[in-house]
Structures are given as structure tokens and as C-alpha cells.
Amino acid sequence: MKKNIKKTFALGLAIVMCIGLVGCGNKPSSSSSSTDSTKVPSAAATDEGSKAEKVSITIATNWGEGDSKYDYFYPAFQKFQEENADTMDLKLVTYSTEDYKTKIKVQTASGDLPDVFTYWGGSMINDMKDAGLLLEADQYFSDSKAVKRDDFNPSSFDYYTAADGKTYGVPIESTRGVFLANKDIFAQYGLEYPTTYEELKAVSKVFNDNGIIPLAMASSGGTPSEFFFSELYNQYAGAEDELKNLTSSREFATDNAIKVATNIQDMIDNKMFPEDTVANGGWAACLQLYTDKKAAMTYTYPWMFESIPDDIQNSSEVVAIPMLPDATVDPATMMTGFTVYGFEINKKSYEDTAKHDAMVKVCDFLASNELSTELTKSGMIPAKNIEVDLSTQKVIYQKMMAFSEGKKLIQVHFTTMPDADAITMMDSSLDELFIKALTPQEFVNKVQSVLDKNN
Amino acid sequence: MKRKISRLGLSILFLAPVIFVYSIFIFLPMLSSLYYSFTEWNGVTDTAFVGLKNYKSLLADSDYWVVFFNTIKLVIITLVVQIPMGLIIAFLLYSKTRGMKIFRTIYFLPVVIAPVAIALMFSLFYNSEIGIFNIILEAVGLDMLKKNWLSDTHTLLYAVMAPQVWQYIGLYVTIFLGALQSIPEELMESAQIDGANKYKTFLHIILPQISSFTSICTVLCITGSLKAFDHSWIMTGGGPGVRSAYLGVYMYKTAFVNSDFGMGSTITITIITVSLIITGILNMITTMKSNN
Numbered sequence: 001m002k003k004n005i006k007k008t009f010a011l012g013l014a015i016v017m018c019i020g021l022v023g024c025g026n027k028p029s030s031s032s033s034s035t036d037s038t039k040v041p042s043a044a045a046t047d048e049g050s051k052a053e054k055v056s057i058t059i060a061t062n063w064g065e066g067d068s069k070y071d072y073f074y075p076a077f078q079k080f081q082e083e084n085a086d087t088m089d090l091k092l093v094t095y096s097t098e099d100y101k102t103k104i105k106v107q108t109a110s111g112d113l114p115d116v117f118t119y120w121g122g123s124m125i126n127d128m129k130d131a132g133l134l135l136e137a138d139q140y141f142s143d144s145k146a147v148k149r150d151d152f153n154p155s156s157f158d159y160y161t162a163a164d165g166k167t168y169g170v171p172i173e174s175t176r177g178v179f180l181a182n183k184d185i186f187a188q189y190g191l192e193y194p195t196t197y198e199e200l201k202a203v204s205k206v207f208n209d210n211g212i213i214p215l216a217m218a219s220s221g222g223t224p225s226e227f228f229f230s231e232l233y234n235q236y237a238g239a240e241d242e243l244k245n246l247t248s249s250r251e252f253a254t255d256n257a258i259k260v261a262t263n264i265q266d267m268i269d270n271k272m273f274p275e276d277t278v279a280n281g282g283w284a285a286c287l288q289l290y291t292d293k294k295a296a297m298t299y300t301y302p303w304m305f306e307s308i309p310d311d312i313q314n315s316s317e318v319v320a321i322p323m324l325p326d327a328t329v330d331p332a333t334m335m336t337g338f339t340v341y342g343f344e345i346n347k348k349s350y351e352d353t354a355k356h357d358a359m360v361k362v363c364d365f366l367a368s369n370e371l372s373t374e375l376t377k378s379g380m381i382p383a384k385n386i387e388v389d390l391s392t393q394k395v396i397y398q399k400m401m402a403f404s405e406g407k408k409l410i411q412v413h414f415t416t417m418p419d420a421d422a423i424t425m426m427d428s429s430l431d432e433l434f435i436k437a438l439t440p441q442e443f444v445n446k447v448q449s450v451l452d453k454n455n
Numbered sequence: 456m457k458r459k460i461s462r463l464g465l466s467i468l469f470l471a472p473v474i475f476v477y478s479i480f481i482f483l484p485m486l487s488s489l490y491y492s493f494t495e496w497n498g499v500t501d502t503a504f505v506g507l508k509n510y511k512s513l514l515a516d517s518d519y520w521v522v523f524f525n526t527i528k529l530v531i532i533t534l535v536v537q538i539p540m541g542l543i544i545a546f547l548l549y550s551k552t553r554g555m556k557i558f559r560t561i562y563f564l565p566v567v568i569a570p571v572a573i574a575l576m577f578s579l580f581y582n583s584e585i586g587i588f589n590i591i592l593e594a595v596g597l598d599m600l601k602k603n604w605l606s607d608t609h610t611l612l613y614a615v616m617a618p619q620v621w622q623y624i625g626l627y628v629t630i631f632l633g634a635l636q637s638i639p640e641e642l643m644e645s646a647q648i649d650g651a652n653k654y655k656t657f658l659h660i661i662l663p664q665i666s667s668f669t670s671i672c673t674v675l676c677i678t679g680s681l682k683a684f685d686h687s688w689i690m691t692g693g694g695p696g697v698r699s700a701y702l703g704v705y706m707y708k709t710a711f712v713n714s715d716f717g718m719g720s721t722i723t724i725t726i727i728t729v730s731l732i733i734t735g736i737l738n739m740i741t742t743m744k745s746n747n
Contacts, residue, residue, distance in 0.1 A: 101712075102712065105498070105711060106498075108498065108714075127497050131499040131500055221694065276603035276604075279578070279581060279582040280583075421713035424712055428696050431695030432695040434695070436608075
């Protein structure tokens, strides 16, 4: 009898453990790091009839809390969510940028992409495109009554156009690289903005003698060094074409690349950058040296404008990058300018007849003039042809737009590199170049080896 | 016979959930990793069987060897620092029982803090502009020792290792303290009556008595180092390049950042292989010792 009780107890315990496991496995939730803004349906909305009408749509983005666009995107999203509460269960999932890239890659692998998600283009979408997971943007444009392809700058589609000539994304954000100089610091030491490399060396010496970092430029995970490298690259003869053709030529290891890498190391030798290029690397840390007035110059992008205090915006001037030795293209005539971000549409979700109309509506929201106008307040340059009232924008934004007048816009390696892992290698090798762990030739070879391996 | 069967059935019943979970989450992923290590796969398109190509590429990859030796260095440094430090601190606490519980808690505290928090904290400490390490060095007149801890190839790897090594010393303090407390009082008293001083008591009585605990700590130390990830990933992302990466970080970057799941699986298999080899060697040593 006693044994039977024990056995029954043991059996019961085992069953409870199994149920517990199943229970744990069933927990329906998104990651704790995500922002899940699904609205709890009201009692009335949970009846059978409402359930049948409502469509569940997931939007994923890296414009979550902490991102410069969050304050402008989220209210617009909430408004859209409320307006469509009767027909859609909208779920917003957000992650920080690097986590977001990984998340989307994993979801790509598991075939579980969000219905609509903001993302980069170029080589970053190759895998999704090859797997047939992305919708051609033209199909959306033909279905949408509110948004047409002609509403956009034609060149903005280049970044989302694959080798097959089809476009797999809708551009939202264009950008410009800006070289900022703090006019107060320059005035304090009676210095002029440098236009040549020799002048840059001279002002750097004065700044260093006075405990000021000449140029806030560093490299952690390739930021912001990667875009700075491309900006310098474009000063050399033939570089523009080399960059434009990089996708097809797969030639990163050019003489110009070695020249730029050599110049960067010369800048390091001349103490133009902060000594600790890893700790001060990354967009935010690097810019902070400038906004804290520890550095006299910096190179940044509009997505960081939100982090520049008003007084620093007022005392900043957008100037041309000094011309490097042997360079042939005057940097005062050009600046980097390219489409850098947009959104992708999950083909499977779009072709789901139950979801189709809601998908079009969500895409219309993401591609709307209203949202783009809101996002310009964070420093974003819209990819759409819309009038931006400059008087309502940040001072630094106005200065950037004034400086870019008449400038030739040039590409960067990030948008034309044919393989995503080559970009990763460029980023990590730049980190090594900046701490002088690699020679210019070794740096160039490392990136080229990835391109060769994938060829 | 019937009783034996029922006992067997009961054992199976109790073990089944564990075996089931272990199979699903450990054995099957290991087997699938082994399969994927022979393929070229970006996680999206179909897998392509490439035989030993990934293994050949990996062995010819200079970055892999940098990472491999970083991991071996971490194993050695944790063994050399964590276990002796843990033992020494535990012995000191054991010898001076006053306030022992408080100190034990203090030493154990870092162990329960998330490695991510520790890594973030240390990356701030190392910052050349605002980091406390350089500020302290300057304050005490040791300016010449100021470094760009994370940007100097000579200090980078060790700067990334330091928080991990420091964080888990408390774990070994706790284990060794428990071990020391389990030594029979009579043994210690006998040694003292026989005229053994503290040094001799430690060497000839305490160390042999806690040898089984030392073995456990060694295994924990080695396995902890072989799967090291958090500190390196948070502080430097394994970089610059792969200079502060361990095998776990390199595998993650290869598979999830570069979407090369075939090669990522190959790295995983090498981690498992290294773990098995080291565990095998440890088992051999332990068996030899116990036989002697």
C-alpha cells in the first residue's frame, strides 16, 4: 500500500514536471528587449466577430527608445495604431541597431520575418532577396493609391535595387556626411579652418599643445571610421568610379584604398585623433568628444544631430574636409550623400489575402509624407521628394543643407560593397588599422580576401 | 524480478524528462551542428554539402588561430589566477572566522551580477578620457603606467580578460571555503600536536583533503573559459579585428553577424572537440591520482 502511494506520488510528480516544461515552452512573448505595443483588446473587441475582421501586423524597427528617431516616430505610430484599431492589431517590435541586425538575420534564417520592417539595402538584403522573402517594391507601388514610385528621388532606389534590376525596398532616409568645426575653439586660438593636409597638421599641433583633440574620429565596430574612410577615398582620381563599380568589380584593394589607409595612419601619428580609438569609437562616443568641447572638429551624420546641444549647433560650422596629399578631387566640391535606410515588405504576408489591404495601409503609413516630415526633425533627409520647411529644422540641419547646395553627392563603401561580410571585415579591420595593429596593405588585403572568397 | 522491473521503470520515469530536455537542447543541436559543419549555408538558402572544406578553411584562417590562442590564454590565466586566489582568500577567511560571513558575501557578490553589467562597468573604467583606472594612476603619481587599455595591442586582451577573471574569484572562494569547513577538526588538531606549522598544515593536510574540490574548480574554470562570451562581446565586440575575441565570440560573429552558419557550426565543433580533449586529459589525471 505504502509502495503504491510512493509510486502514485512519483508518477504525479513526473507528470507535473512535464506539464511545467510544456507550460514554459508555450509562453507567448516577444523578447524582453523589445517594445511590444500591442493593444490589449477591449472586451467588445474580443468577441468572435471582431476577431475575424482584425488583422495582426508586426512592424519591426530599430527606431526604439534611445534612437534619435523614436520621439518622432513613436507618436506617429501610436496615432496610426489608434486610427486603425478597429481593423488591425498592430505590434511594434524594436531593438537597438546591432541587436536588430542580428534579430532580422535570425528571423530570415527561420523564415519568420516581420510583416514590414525598416532595414538597410545593398548587400544587407541579399540573403532575403535570394530566398524570395521580399516583395518587389513596384508591386506595392502599383497597389497603393497614396504612394507612387515617382514620389521619390529616382536615385534613392539604387540602394534597394538588386543585380536582377528589381527593387526590394522602399527608401525613407537619405543622408550626408558632415565635417564639423567648432568656430569658437578655432577663434580662441586664432586659427583658420584647414583646407589642406599641411594646414590640418598645423592646426592639430596647436590644438594638441593646448590639450584639445584636433579631430574626434575613432573606430569601434567601424564607426564612424568606415564612412570617414569613404569620404577621404573620394578625393582620389578614379575613386568615384571605383566605388560606383565596387558591386560588380569586387575590387576593394585599389591603390587609392592604400593611399587613404596610409593617410589615416599618418593622421594617427600626428595625433589628430583621440589616443584611445576603441573607447572613443562608435557614433555617440566620438561625437561626445566634440559636443563636450574636448575636440575641435568631427565627422558625423544627420542621425546624430539629435545628440548635438543647441549651443554646439550654433558654434559649429559645416566645412569641407581638408584635401589629402596626392588628392585630385577638391573636397569642397563634393560630399557623401546616399540613401541609407528604408523599409522592406514581407512577400508572404503581402500576398496573404487576409492581410493584403492592411499591409498596403501600413506601408502607406511608413512611406507617407507626414511620417517623413516628422522624421526630418531628428535630422533625417527624406528620400521622398517633399518640401522640408528648413525654418522648423535644427540649426545644424539648416547649415548642412546650405553647405550641400551645389555639391556633388558621392557614394560610400557601405552602400556599394557586394557582400555583407566584407563590410563587417572592413569595419573590424578599420578598428585594427586605427590602433596600428595592421599596416595599410594588410588592412586592404583582409577586406579583399573576403570578397575573393565569396566570388 | 517484478520488483526490479518496477524499479527500472521508476528510474526511467524520473530520468525521462531530463533525458528528453537534454536531448532536445544539447544532443540534437550538437548533432545538427556537426552536420552543418560539412555544409555551406547562410541560414536562408538550401545547404550545400562541402565535405571538409570548412575545416580546411578554418585551419588556414589566421584569425581563427588568434582567437584559439586567446581562448587558451584565458584558460591558463583563469587557472593560474582564479583557483589560487580563491583558495588563498578562502583559507584566510577560514583562519580568521570573525566577520567571515560578511566577507564571504562580499567576495561572492560579483558572481551574481550579470556579466554584461560588469563588462560595461569595466569598459567605462578603461576609457582613456573618463576612466577611473587612468585617473587613479595619475592621482598616485604613476602617470607612466597610464594606458589606452582597449586600444593598445599589448594590453587589450588582458584588459578584456581581467573583469572575467575578477568576477568569478568569489565563486571559488565559496567552494573552497565549503571544502575547508568540511575538513575534520581532529586532523588539523593532530597536525598541530605533531608540530606542523600553518604552512605545512596547508600543504600536507588541507590541500590533499580538498583535492576533489580543486578538481571540480579546475573543470569549472576550464569550461567557463571555453564558453567565455559576454565580457569580450560587450567590451569590444571581440575586436579590434578578433584581437580580444574568444572561440564563442568568433563563432557568434561568423554565424550570426556574417550569416555563415556552415563555418559557424565548424567553429562550434572545434569548441566541443577542445572541451572533450581537455576534459579527457583531466579525467586521466584524476584517475591516475586516485590510483596512486
